[in-house]
Amino acid sequence: MLIIGERINGMFNDIKKAIQEKDPKPVQEWAKRQEEGGAAYLDINVGPGAADRVAAMKWLVEVAQEASDLPLCLDSTDFTAIEEGLKLCKKPAIINSTSADRDKVEVAFPMAVKYNASIIGLTMDKKGIPKDSDTRLSFAMELVAAADEFGLPMENLIIDPLILPCNVAQDHAPEVLKTLHQIKMLSDPAPKTVLGLSNVSQNCDNRPLINRTFLTMAMACGLDMAIADANDDALMEAAATAEILLNQNIYCDSYVKLFRERHQK
Amino acid sequence: MAVNIIKDRNSSSVLEVKLGATKEEGGSRSHTITVGGDSALPFNHFEGEFPNRPIVAMEVQDMVPKWNDILKKEFEDVWGDPAEWAQKCVEEYGADAIYLKLEGAHPDEKDNSIDHCVDVVKSILDAIGVPLIIYGCEVEEKDNELMPAIAEATAGENLLLGVAEQENYKTITAACMVHKHNLVARSPLDINICKQLNILITEMNLPANKIVIDPAIGALGYGIEYAYSILERARIGALQGDKMMSMPIICTVGEEAWKTKEANASVDEYPGWGETATRGILWEAVTATSLLHSGAHILLMRHPKAVSVVKKEIDKLMKPNSF
Numbered sequence: 001m002l003i004i005g006e007r008i009n010g011m012f013n014d015i016k017k018a019i020q021e022k023d024p025k026p027v028q029e030w031a032k033r034q035e036e037g038g039a040a041y042l043d044i045n046v047g048p049g050a051a052d053r054v055a056a057m058k059w060l061v062e063v064a065q066e067a068s069d070l071p072l073c074l075d076s077t078d079f080t081a082i083e084e085g086l087k088l089c090k091k092p093a094i095i096n097s098t099s100a101d102r103d104k105v106e107v108a109f110p111m112a113v114k115y116n117a118s119i120i121g122l123t124m125d126k127k128g129i130p131k132d133s134d135t136r137l138s139f140a141m142e143l144v145a146a147a148d149e150f151g152l153p154m155e156n157l158i159i160d161p162l163i164l165p166c167n168v169a170q171d172h173a174p175e176v177l178k179t180l181h182q183i184k185m186l187s188d189p190a191p192k193t194v195l196g197l198s199n200v201s202q203n204c205d206n207r208p209l210i211n212r213t214f215l216t217m218a219m220a221c222g223l224d225m226a227i228a229d230a231n232d233d234a235l236m237e238a239a240a241t242a243e244i245l246l247n248q249n250i251y252c253d254s255y256v257k258l259f260r261e262r263h264q265k
Numbered sequence: 266m267a268v269n270i271i272k273d274r275n276s277s278s279v280l281e282v283k284l285g286a287t288k289e290e291g292g293s294r295s296h297t298i299t300v301g302g303d304s305a306l307p308f309n310h311f312e313g314e315f316p317n318r319p320i321v322a323m324e325v326q327d328m329v330p331k332w333n334d335i336l337k338k339e340f341e342d343v344w345g346d347p348a349e350w351a352q353k354c355v356e357e358y359g360a361d362a363i364y365l366k367l368e369g370a371h372p373d374e375k376d377n378s379i380d381h382c383v384d385v386v387k388s389i390l391d392a393i394g395v396p397l398i399i400y401g402c403e404v405e406e407k408d409n410e411l412m413p414a415i416a417e418a419t420a421g422e423n424l425l426l427g428v429a430e431q432e433n434y435k436t437i438t439a440a441c442m443v444h445k446h447n448l449v450a451r452s453p454l455d456i457n458i459c460k461q462l463n464i465l466i467t468e469m470n471l472p473a474n475k476i477v478i479d480p481a482i483g484a485l486g487y488g489i490e491y492a493y494s495i496l497e498r499a500r501i502g503a504l505q506g507d508k509m510m511s512m513p514i515i516c517t518v519g520e521e522a523w524k525t526k527e528a529n530a531s532v533d534e535y536p537g538w539g540e541t542a543t544r545g546i547l548w549e550a551v552t553a554t555s556l557l558h559s560g561a562h563i564l565l566m567r568h569p570k571a572v573s574v575v576k577k578e579i580d581k582l583m584k585p586n587s588f
Contacts, residue, residue, distance in 0.1 A: 249502075249507065250456055250457065250460050250498065250499075250502050250507060250510060251457045251460075252457050252458075252460035252461040252464060252509070253457075253461050254461060254464045257464075258464065258509065
């Protein structure tokens, strides 16, 4: 399980303020803290309020890489901002994200190939997030076909079957789990999978409990990565334990510690 | 129609460990030997690189050992003097390295003093140019004094010293760190303890590429299948990037093979089993080659004929296959 640390995001007030004032400190502190927590990637999102998204992305990428050696996951709906960010990345990054809409796929997939990046493909189109697993899966298949068409190595395609908050759309979680399981059968080698985990508990009480419970359920269905809170200790411990129980890693008494330190330099 | 060979791609490889140090490097060896570095399952040359050959280290002891007549015949002319014994193994039998087992230090054997053991080690270092592997007598109290003394007396030689175990690893780890040697980490045929011990040792700041794993193998017919699975699983872990399973593997082949019933029983006792001499040698050679195929890097062996068979096998295994 690879955790993509979600905290460097302009939706959070401290990061929003840091972008506005060009103050690297909060960004770098979160970069280091998430690395210590056990993150494998750092998500970089300028947030909805940034005046100049391209400039803000470039600045965040540079500032985060000064503090941490972790690879980045560039999170934006603006492909220009992502491409400018990719040019500055020292390690192969993740593009977060494209929908299965053809016009977006045609821009995003060649960009991933050009910069040796991975790409998160969402199982949705302009009409929104499907309710059932079958429709999610048909979008996943389109993304798999696109990887083949544009020459993207299958292990660089990361499919996100999109989880919704459980207090709003309770019927979605079982569909997502079913989809995760089936994505692994679409091709050999199979694409990778990811979820924006914290979304499952939006506006709920006891969010950490919901997050970590769903994470382990999803891992059992084939989840490879999650955009999540890398400083939620109980979540990271649950992920480390699920890896052991799924026989993805050889057990030893210090397995939790090892999970946390795996991506540190 | 051409057959399409399906190849596994691995993200990582076995660590390389360098044994010995030349004069320029602060030691006195004529050359150094590097083991490990494999980036595929054993000898799948079509899937990865095998930069270093597995090696055979021949066993020498600091006392006249209680070995059977077949081994005695080969060594009785020299085994009163460990330095001469080591020399014979290197010059006559082509040992890549020497494995000194300080059995004579055992309180129930000759209870050799620490000074005596240090002198033995020095005499062997003077007599041969190949790297040296040294195991203590495996009595905790004695080894915790003996091994630091040897580490200190041979500082800079970059030897391979053993053994660290889960219940007793700190003293020898510290000695290896201070005097710059490599360390054997032994676990009782248990992959979980093996991994944990490597973590404990690296937490003391001995680098991972100074550690060699001794999985405490069993001989052919005496649990070799357990050793095989553990070596295989460790190798798969290493290839998938599990750093705490990525160390090269050392196997006590000679000791295990020659204590089996099959290597010792007389023809009178088991007429159907064939000559005792051939049987023991084959037992050692087959144990060694099985372990090579499961991922061993350093084989600790006894009989020169078994050594010769195994070295020829290594030559063949190191030839890239033509896929």
